[in-house]
Each structure stands twice: as structure tokens, then as C-alpha cells.
Amino acid sequence: MNNPLYVGLMSGTSMDAIDAVLVSFQNGLHLLATHSTTYPPGLREHLSRLAQNQGTPDDLGQADNLLGEAFAHAVKQLLTENRIDPSQVRAIGSHGQTVRHRSEGEARFSLQLGDPNIIAERTGITTVADFRRRDMAAGGEGAPLVPAFHQAFLASPEENRCIINIGGIANITWLPRDGKALGFDTGPGNALMDAWCMKHTGRHFDEDGHWAADGIVNQALLSDMLTDAYFRAPAPKSTGKERFNLEWIETCLRRHGDVSPTDVQRTLLELTALTIMRQLPEPSPARLYICGGGARNKVLMQQLARVCEPATVETTDKIGLDPQWVEAVAFAWLAARTLDHLAGNLPAVTGAAGPRVLGGVYAR
Numbered sequence: 001m002n003n004p005l006y007v008g009l010m011s012g013t014s015m016d017a018i019d020a021v022l023v024s025f026q027n028g029l030h031l032l033a034t035h036s037t038t039y040p041p042g043l044r045e046h047l048s049r050l051a052q053n054q055g056t057p058d059d060l061g062q063a064d065n066l067l068g069e070a071f072a073h074a075v076k077q078l079l080t081e082n083r084i085d086p087s088q089v090r091a092i093g094s095h096g097q098t099v100r101h102r103s104e105g106e107a108r109f110s111l112q113l114g115d116p117n118i119i120a121e122r123t124g125i126t127t128v129a130d131f132r133r134r135d136m137a138a139g140g141e142g143a144p145l146v147p148a149f150h151q152a153f154l155a156s157p158e159e160n161r162c163i164i165n166i167g168g169i170a171n172i173t174w175l176p177r178d179g180k181a182l183g184f185d186t187g188p189g190n191a192l193m194d195a196w197c198m199k200h201t202g203r204h205f206d207e208d209g210h211w212a213a214d215g216i217v218n219q220a221l222l223s224d225m226l227t228d229a230y231f232r233a234p235a236p237k238s239t240g241k242e243r244f245n246l247e248w249i250e251t252c253l254r255r256h257g258d259v260s261p262t263d264v265q266r267t268l269l270e271l272t273a274l275t276i277m278r279q280l281p282e283p284s285p286a287r288l289y290i291c292g293g294g295a296r297n298k299v300l301m302q303q304l305a306r307v308c309e310p311a312t313v314e315t316t317d318k319i320g321l322d323p324q325w326v327e328a329v330a331f332a333w334l335a336a337r338t339l340d341h342l343a344g345n346l347p348a349v350t351g352a353a354g355p356r357v358l359g360g361v362y363a364r
Helices: 043-051 057-081 116-123 132-137 147-153 191-201 207-213 219-225 246-253 261-277 298-307 326-339
Strands: 005-011 018-024 030-037 089-102 109-113 127-129 161-166 169-175 182-188 287-291 312-315 360-362
Touching: 005 057, 005 326, 018 057, 018 326, 030 057, 043 057, 043 089, 057 089, 057 109, 057 116, 089 116, 089 326, 109 132, 116 127, 116 360, 127 326, 147 169, 147 182, 147 326, 161 261, 169 261, 182 191, 182 261, 191 207, 191 246, 191 261, 207 261, 207 298, 219 246, 219 261, 246 261, 261 298, 287 298, 298 312
Parallel strands: 005 089, 089 127, 161 287, 287 312
Antiparallel strands: 005 018, 018 030, 089 109, 127 360, 161 169, 169 182
């Protein structure tokens, strides 16, 4: 292929949609097309139950199959809408849907669903998937992986930058001018706000933070939440919904009597902003670039700007990449790295014993 194209597939911990991108990496990064689709009816709820450890092996296997079909459909829609023949695509990089991430203990693992065999079979395109477990086998956290992409395409020799991805879980990538990137999960991004919003409003998320804006921060509850040991743990570190979930919120609430649901939502938003701010590198960077679903939460963005002063808080639009598509593009890039036999992890970020080629290859 003279100019090989790549497809990136991403469904994050918020489980809000399947994002698909068409990318070229020849002479830089070129985002050529995008497509986003919601999950088929019932599948999101099925996955949420699995992420809460509710389900049988049959449930797990069926979700893996259904997700593979959904991911393949998203790819075919992306290519059809843009009149791209599958033969023009060198590979699909599929992150899969995380339902469990255990980076502590003796038998550590990270489990993503979305059968890559089905994706390769339905699309006729080589598919690369299962990116996290090789890093874990080498002693790493298996997360976050996107900092390697941030370093390759969003770093600048002219300024120290911090990229903050706010999905279900939030993570930061520190990109100093000297090129020594660092990164880790800071804790909950949207996960707690989404779970609380669903319980009390029936909506999957608090659009623009409007509901949170009607509440006030409960300082006692916030102080209690901030005592979670994860926030004080040193990097490298990673986490997920197996730790920060609805049960975590309700455990905290039992120690604080009656707090209105609206005030809880506002407190959870403050928790996300403060736990990001308190874990920024020293000296604090002058510019923070936000990506992920949290970039669309206007109240959260305003609060981040307030607590992170005097740093400037902007989205990654300002440095050339729409915040919605950063992670999907990153997994297209990781697929390209894998096929070129190049490492995709940053050991300084994940704690792995060294650079590793990531993922399994499922040939067309």
C-alpha cells in the first residue's frame, strides 16, 4: 500500500458509544473520517451488569460475540459512508470494551470484550486487539496506553504540556519539553457522575453538567471521598469501575446522613476536578489540554479551569485533534506499531520491564 489507512475503534469505560476513525500516518497524522454509533438496544445494560460482576460465563461469551458484531458493523458503516474499499485499510486497531481491570494482586489481568476474530471475518481487514495484557505480562499496569500516542503526536519542543483524558476514568500524560513523558490514571472521570445520574434521573450522563450545576458541594462528603487510598498512591497506577462505582458512592454516603441527589452530583464533579488537579506534576504545567467525554461537560471544564489556575485549560482542538476522537486514533496508531513490530507502551508510564510490541494480530 502506498498510503496505508488504519481504522481505530474505541469504546471507553463510560460505554457511551462505539467510536470509529479512519486515519493515515503517512507524513504526520491525518484524521480522514469519523463515525460514532450507540450500542444496540440492551447491550450497554448487559455490559454494565458484567462490569459489576453480575453474570454467568454464558453472559460473558454472548457479550463478546455481540460486541464483535457491533464493532464490525461500525467499521463497515465508516468505510461505506466514505467510499473506502476494505482493501485500502491495512489494519483495524480495536481496544474492545473493558469489563474488568485488575492491576493489583497475584493474578493481575485486564479483560476487554469484542471478539477480534469476528471483526476480521466480517470486515475482511486484519485486526489488532488485546493491547493491554502483554504490558501486564511484562510487569506493567496495562494502562494507560494512550500516553505513547500523546508523546508521538501531541508533544511540543516549545512548551511543557499535560494531556488530560476524561473518560469514565481520568488519566493524565505529562509531556515536558525534554521528552520524558509520564502518565497514570488519576481516578474517576465521568464514571461516578454517570452512575449517579442514571440511578436518579434515568439518563446515561449529565449533559453539559446541568444537573450538577443546580447543586452545591457537600464539603464533608467530598473530604471523605478524597481519603480513598488510590488518590495518594504513587505512579505507576491504573484503576477502573471495579473500584469507582455506584457502590463506592453509597458506601461514602452511609457515613453522611441525608445528602440531596443533586448535591451528590455536584460533589462528584468537584471530586473529579480536584483529584486531577492534585495529581498534576510539579511544577504545574502552564497548559492543560482536555480530551474524552469530559471535554463536553461545560461545568466540569469551568471547574477545572478554576481549580487549576493559573494554568490554561483548553481542549485538544487547540493542538489539532478533536477531543472526541483522540483515543480511537491512538488505537489505530497502536495497530500500526504492532504490524511494524514496534513497541506501543511507555515503561515509565505503565511500569513494564521494558518496551513491548502490544496486541494480538488476527489476519484478514
